[in-house]
Amino acid sequence: MSKKERQQQLLHIIDGNPFVTDRELTRQLKVSIQTIRLDRLELGIPELRERMKQMAEHSYDQVRSLPPDEVVGDIVDLQLDRSGISIFEIREEHVFSRNGIARGHYVFAQANSLAVAVINDEIALTASADIRFVRMVRLGEKCIAKAQVRSLAGRNGKAEVDVFTYVGEELVFQGHFVVYRSAIEEYSEGGNRSADRH
Amino acid sequence: MSKKERQQQLLHIIDGNPFVTDRELTRQLKVSIQTIRLDRLELGIPELRERMKQMAEHSYDQVRSLPPDEVVGDIVDLQLDRSGISIFEIREEHVFSRNGIARGHYVFAQANSLAVAVINDEIALTASADIRFVRMVRLGEKCIAKAQVRSLAGRNGKAEVDVFTYVGEELVFQGHFVVYRSAIEEYSEGGNRSADRH
DNA sequence: CTACATATTAGTACCTGGTTCTAAAATGAT
DNA sequence: ATCATTTTAGAACCAGGTACTAATATGTAG
Known part of the structure; x- marks a missing residue:
């Protein structure tokens, strides 16, 4: 050899x-x-x-911010029931190798994870979402997703969360998520975040 | 002290x-x-x-289980520009360990991958989507996603694809995808699909 | 074959951040 | 003053290396 x-x-x-x-x-x-x-x-x-x-x-840099295993992207700021910010860098494994463009579901996953994380409830489940990929994201770009809770129905109700994802100043993704809280009987997407920062 | x-x-x-x-x-x-x-x-x-x-x-245990590979789900049938079927089994790495419920973005990823794959074009990009998680999906369940192309604008136009995902007879997810073809200037989600089942 | 370069192996001293063990000294309580 | 607890000291040893020197193999061109 x-x-x-x-x-x-x-x-x-x-x-x-x-x-x-x-x-x-x-x-x-x-x-x-x-x-x-x-x-x-x-x-x-x-x-x-x-x-x-x-x-x-x-991993410590990530862990210190929030539970990384349940979430795509690093949540760097979180005000439960209010807003949150997450950072996700597009790496090799997230893009189409042919052209270096990020697969949409990673961008979606970041936003979805954040939308679920920002809802302060034992079990939060995404019920539906209306999303738009505004511009494509390339290998190496850092996606900064900002979530804002728009409405909070009482316990066992639904919350609405808007997420905007930026690369630098540019909007690349926007989504409107309807998240059910403690509605275990129906609807997918679980979420255990309950403010358990490390 | x-x-x-x-x-x-x-x-x-x-x-x-x-x-x-x-x-x-x-x-x-x-x-x-x-x-x-x-x-x-x-x-x-x-x-x-x-x-x-x-x-x-x-952290290594987590990293290795996070992003799997290229297309999510096995495409078992594909009529380009018409319809397609993909199968995806929910495994350990796709669920919240706490409750065994699938993370929503994997279910989305399967549908998204299929919607992009079914469009017969060099470059297909998801522009927007309207999705609904109808019921949660559990560890071990097999998701069968069926895509139907609803409208096909000419080259460089947008196509609309409906995807319904079932576990057995039960509908678990539905999504309406707007997919741009060869519209590289804008909108995310690239498409190297050419039936690349892993 | 010889000469030279490159690659490989050997060996030693030294480093960090400890463990393990023994033993002396300090501190406190009765 | 006596005893137990706590603290400190010191030496030997360990893993998993680095840094350096030097000898040996192996290949390659003339």
């Missing part, structure tokens, strides 16, 4: 499992640990601990 | 900044590093590296 092949392999292994140590890599690639380390050096791959640190810091 | 007070302080500091080393803690709490370590031992707080590792692993 050539050096280049091995380095490609190495990239692939670490990509597939960032928690691998150099010692484990020697076993998988059948070269000495020094070679592994030279390879990492050439490829600019930091050591295991640094990789874990970066992942931890990255 | 009593031992208990100090340990409360220590908890608070680490909670506020999990990336703090024992050495930094000695500075803040004005006790020796051994005391810090005894405190961590008593409180069951792991060392810095272990804390970072846990955060990294936690």
Whole structure:
């Protein structure tokens, strides 16, 4: 196996499992640990601990704002029952590889997640939505979604939330969401956010 | 300051900044590093590296389950410019772990993918949509989305597509999509579909 | 074949941020 | 004064590296 092949392999292994140590890599690639380390050096791959640190810091930046697993996009500001702001960067996995244009459902998912998150209720479910993709979004662009609660029917009623998503100053998406609260019997889209910031 | 007070302080500091080393803690709490370590031992707080590792692993579990791949749902039948059918099974990664209810944007994504796929054009972009989540979808349910093209404006015009999604006989989602064809200047949602079932 | 370059391996010293253990000193309570 | 608790000190050791030097392999051109 050539050096280049091995380095490609190495990239692939670490990509597939960032928690691998150099010692484990020697076993998988059948070269000495020094070679592994030279390879990492050439490829600019930091050591295991640094990789874990970066992942931890990255997730912490997100976690400190809100529960990331339930939500697409990072919610950076949230006034329950009032308004909220979320940021979502369009990456490789969100676009059509052919032209680098974001798939609409990611843009929708960000807005939808935010609309559900901003409603202060144990269970919030999107009942319906009226949406418009104003302009296409490209790879690398940062979508900033701003939600405003327009009306709040009492408990077990429906709330209306408007979401506008911008890239810079430009409006790229707008949506009007009707969100049911505690209406478990019907309508999809659950939501457990109940202000559980970390 | 009593031992208990100090340990409360220590908890608070680490909670506020999990990336703090024992050495930094000695500075803040004005006790020796051994005391810090005894405190961590008593409180069951792991060392810095272990804390970072846990955060990294936690975020990695989430990241790997978040964005699946290209088109959502398997397109099993497609008559371009006419109709199409796609099947999508709701799995673990598509639901809120708390209650097993599908996240709305996956149901939307299936319908959206299908609406875009059914339009026979190099570039198809969702311009707007009017959608309704009729009933929630649960873990394990198979969503069958059926798309019907309602109107087809000439090239560079807009097409209208209705999508109805069923679980068994039950309607769970309906959507009316306006899809632009070759209208690259405006509107989001690209379309590389050419029946690219994964 | 020789000479040279590149690639690989080996080995040592050193680093951070700890753990584990032993033991001495300080502090407090009775 | 005595005893228990708390705190501090110090040394040995560990993982998973970095940084550096140096020897050995391997390939390649003349």
